[in-house]
Amino acid sequence: xxxxxxxxxxxxxxxxxxxxxxxxxxxxxxxxxxxxxxxxxxxxxxxxxxxxxxxxxxxxxxxxxxxxxxxxxxxxxxxxxxxxxxxxxxxxxxxxxxxxxxxxxxxxxxxxxxxxxxxxxxxxxxxxxxxxxxxxxxxxxxxxxxxxxxxxxxxxxxxxxxxxxxxxxxxxxxxxxxxxxxxxxxxxxx
Amino acid sequence: xxxxxxxxxxxxxxxxxxxxxxxxxxxxxxxxxxxxxxxxxxxxxxxxxxxxxxxxxxxxxxxxxxxxxxxxxxxxxxxxxxxxxxxxxxxxxxxxxxxxxxxxxxxxxxxxxxxxxxxxxxxxxxxxxxxxxxxxxxxxxxxxxxxxxxxxxxxxxxxxxxxxxxxxxxxxxxxxxxxxxxxxxxxxxxxxxxxxxxxxxxxxxxxxxxxxxxxxxxxxxxxxxxxxxxxxxxxxxxxxxxxxxxxxxxxxxxxxxxxxxxxxxxxxxxxxxxxxxxxxxxxxxxxxxxxxxxxxxxxxxxxxxxxxxxxxxxxxxxxxxxxxxxxxxxxxx
Numbered sequence: 037x038x039x040x041x042x043x044x045x046x047x048x049x050x051x052x053x054x055x056x057x058x059x060x061x062x063x064x065x066x067x068x069x070x071x072x073x074x075x076x077x078x079x080x081x082x083x084x085x086x087x088x089x090x091x092x093x094x095x096x097x098x099x100x101x102x103x104x105x106x107x108x109x110x111x112x113x114x115x116x117x118x119x120x121x122x123x124x125x126x127x128x129x130x131x132x133x134x135x136x137x138x139x140x141x142x143x144x145x146x147x148x149x150x151x152x153x154x155x156x157x158x159x160x161x162x163x164x165x166x167x168x169x170x171x172x173x174x175x176x177x178x179x180x181x182x183x184x185x186x187x188x189x190x191x192x193x194x195x196x197x198x199x200x201x202x203x204x205x206x207x208x209x210x211x212x213x214x215x216x217x218x219x220x221x222x223x224x225x226x
Numbered sequence: 227x228x229x230x231x232x233x234x235x236x237x238x239x240x241x242x243x244x245x246x247x248x249x250x251x252x253x254x255x256x257x258x259x260x261x262x263x264x265x266x267x268x269x270x271x272x273x274x275x276x277x278x279x280x281x282x283x284x285x286x287x288x289x290x291x292x293x294x295x296x297x298x299x300x301x302x303x304x305x306x307x308x309x310x311x312x313x314x315x316x317x318x319x320x321x322x323x324x325x326x327x328x329x330x331x332x333x334x335x336x337x338x339x340x341x342x343x344x345x346x347x348x349x350x351x352x353x354x355x356x357x358x359x360x361x362x363x364x365x366x367x368x369x370x371x372x373x374x375x376x377x378x379x380x381x382x383x384x385x386x387x388x389x390x391x392x393x394x395x396x397x398x399x400x401x402x403x404x405x406x407x408x409x410x411x412x413x414x415x416x417x418x419x420x421x422x423x424x425x426x427x428x429x430x431x432x433x434x435x436x437x438x439x440x441x442x443x444x445x446x447x448x449x450x451x452x453x454x455x456x457x458x459x460x461x462x463x464x465x466x467x468x469x470x471x472x473x474x475x476x477x478x479x480x481x482x483x484x485x486x487x488x489x490x491x492x493x494x495x496x497x498x499x500x501x502x503x504x505x506x507x508x509x510x511x512x513x514x515x516x517x518x519x520x521x522x523x524x525x526x527x528x529x530x531x532x533x534x535x536x537x538x539x540x541x542x543x544x545x546x547x548x549x550x551x552x553x554x555x556x557x558x559x
Contacts, residue, residue, distance in 0.1 A: 073400060073437075080396035132397075133436055133480065173478035174440055175397050175447070 074131040114190040135172035146195040155214040300347035307337045342557040353484035353553045354439040360544040366412040387448040401441040447473040449495035493522040501542035
C-alpha cells in the first residue's frame, strides 16, 4: 500500500499539465460564482465558526463569502507568541469538493514551510501528503485547516524561510497558484 | 525506455500500475506507432506534441484526439458479456508478445453465469460509482419499498455515528440529503420519480455522482472509525497507518481507490450484501478456468435474505467485476 501511494502520487504529478496550468490560472482565483451547494455549505460553516471559533483565530467580517480573511495569533510559549498574521482563504465554485486555497498575506511568518509569497506547505508527514491539496476532503473545514496551520507554527524551532524559497517564489511570478505545487518534503521535523 | 539492439530500436516501457486488460489494445497501437518512428540520433532531442500546431501538449486536445467519437460516457450502456470476450481477443496479438502483462482468464466461464456488463468511470471512485448505480437500479427495478425503508434507517444510523465521532453536521448533511433524494426519485409515485434512462443520464452527471460518492465515503469512514478495533488489523496490513490516518488519507478524499476494507465497511454500514468477482492473476494459479468471487455479507443489522427463508445463501443486490484497479457492474443471467 505504501508503495502504491507513492506510485499514485507520481501519476497525479504526471497529469498536471505545466503548460496549460501556468497559462490559464493566476494567483488571484478565477471569480466564478459559488455553486448553490458551495454557498450553502459556506454559510453554515461561517455560522459554526462564529459560534465556535478555533482558539487563536479571528474571522474579519466582510461581505465576501468566497474570500475569508482570518487573523492568526501566535500561541504563547512558541516562537510566534504575540505576533499576528493574516490568512487569506479563497473558495472555488466547487467547494467543498475542492480544497480552498490558503495563503498568508504579506508579511508572512518566517517558517521553514512558509514561503515569502505566503504559500504554505502544510505537510502531513506520516502519509507524506499535503493535507491541503493532496488529501483534502469535504470532511475537513476552514477551522480544521487553521488548527493545523497553528500547530505547524507552534512546533517550529527556527524562524527561517524554506531552503528553496527564492527559486520557488521566482517560479510563482507568472501567477502560479499554491494548489499546483507538488510539495517536496524537505524536513520531517517541523 | 529506448535502446538499440543489433541495429533495431527496442522500446522498453514501464508503467506505474499493471496494465488493465482494456488498456492493452491501446498499448498495442502505441507500440505500433512507436515502431514506425525513425529515430535520428544526431539531432538534439526536444519534445513536440504533433497534434497541435504549436507543438504544445494540452490534455483537452489529447482527449479529443484519443476519442474521435466523443468521450465515452460512464456508466456505459449495457454491453453483452461477449464484449468482454472480444476485448480479450483484441489483445491476443500482444498477449503473445508480452506474456505476463496479460490476464489468462476464461471470460467464457464468466459468461455461463452472467449476461451483461456495465462499465464505470475509472477515476478511483469506481467502486462507489458502481455501488451507487447498481443499488439505485435495483430499487428502480424492484420497487422494493421495504428495502428503501430499511436502508433509510441505516442511513439515519450512519448520521448518528458521524455525529458521535465529532463530525460537524454541515460537513456531511448535504451529501446525505442528496443520496436520500436519489433514493426517493427511483421509487415510482413519489412525484419526481425517474425512468431507467433518466437514471443513466443522472449517473453521468459529474456533480450529482461526486456528491453521492462522497456520501458513501462518509458512511464508509464512519463505519471504520466506529469499529476501529475490528478494522485496525486489516488497515495495519495494508498501509501501516492508524485507523484515523487511513480514513483521512485513503477513505475520505475523492479518487482514493477502494480496497476490501472499504467494501466491508460500506456493506456493513448500509446492510447491503455485495458480491465481487475477481479477474486477476490469482485466477491463473488454478489453471485459468475458475473465476473467484467473494461475498461481502453485512455483519450486523438485518441480513437482506431474512425474508427469503434460506439462511445459507445470500442474494447479493450488487455484483461487481473486479479487475486490477477497477470495478464494473455485472448482470447475472
